[in-house]
Amino acid sequence: MQMDDFLRYFDTLEICNLTADLACNDHTHPWNSNSFQGTWVRGHNAGGCRNYKGTFWSNPQYMVTVEGDDQTHPCTLLASLLQKDRRKERATGRDFLVIGFEIFKVPDQFRDMTLVSQRATALSSLIPMALTPYIAKRDITGRYELAPGQYLIIPTTFMPQEESSFSLRVFTETQHTLEEIDCKVKAEAKVFREAELRMNMEEFRRHFTRLSGEDQEISPEELQNIMVQTTSKHAHLKTDGFAIDTCIQLLRIADVSLHLLLECRIPYERLNERL
Structure with a gap:
């Protein structure tokens, strides 16, 4: 098919990527995948988008470490955020929330910060290297070319104090690890x-x-x-x-x-x- 004909008859192209559990044969190169099931809870971790600097840091945070030998050769990373159980609530007048996520390169000093107050202060100074538009859809997916290293993924609703369950999935061509950031809480x-x-x-x-x-x-x-x-x-x-x-x-x-x-x-x- 000629490119002109393709553009004439089609306006959407969806690319499917096989995960490790769906590999068909020895010649298939499946993606490495990880996922987390989370919840935005009002008054706890429903911080809203980065426009709300006072609460953005309280959102769930996930650290993904992308492995690779060559720092100059980028690795492909797919991230997908899905809000769960919203369609069945339409009967009660509740529709999809406006959701999205942001990806930050983790600075060296951030790795040693284990207290909530430390991370809250440091996060406000970080600039996202990738972010999705905020849309009222069931699933938001982004594809990025990133150098090997550590990255912080923060899934959020657009407005703070909105509650929903969600699923965050990460896919990479190379090996990676994904962990949830759980800050320590201490008192004198x-x-x-x-x-x-x-x-x-x-x-x-x-x-x-x-x-x-x-x-x-x-x-x-x-x-x-x-x-x-x-x-x-x-x-x-x-x-x-x-x-x-x-x-x-x-x-x-x-x-x-x-x-x-x-x-x-x-x-x-x-x-x-x-x-």
Whole structure:
């Protein structure tokens, strides 16, 4: 077929590449493939695209190491991002999200950064060497020629705080490894010492005695006063108050014995067990 005829009758060309499990014979050179199943979760790792610098770093991050002996000879890499289970949700009015991904060359110092704060700062200064358009499609695929080395792939929704499950697949002609970046979260030792003090049961017993009075039981009215006093000491806690019915329900949740349900009072031993 002449090229002019091809251009006349066709406007789309799709190229299929065999993965290792679909190799047909010894003469076939299948692609090396890896995949990860992930989820964008609101308030956790649904950071949106790079336009949202304050949250972009929180998106899932995947490190792909492309192997090769010659740094001057590029290797072909295919990356495919697929959002899962969206078509069956169309009946509820939910359609495909606008998704895409970006690929960054990993600088040497980035490999030694294991803390979230370190990576968040470093990521804002990186410039993507490849990125897809953001489109509301089930699957976004890109083909790239990259020198051997380490690259960071960040799949995102366009807008932050959008939730969906996704699948990220990577294909290369040469060998490669793919791993999810999981930053370490740490705290100073004094934080744990303070937690131990808060869990000191003797201190808790004295505090309970002081609040519960002579009968050593918490009534709905006493619980109401405790919660009002507690929230008033913290400016960031906003409340319109606590209804007495709410306090009764809280006591019932803490103890299910019939006697206490009827009396709506809970002694120290029961409260201590629940806490």
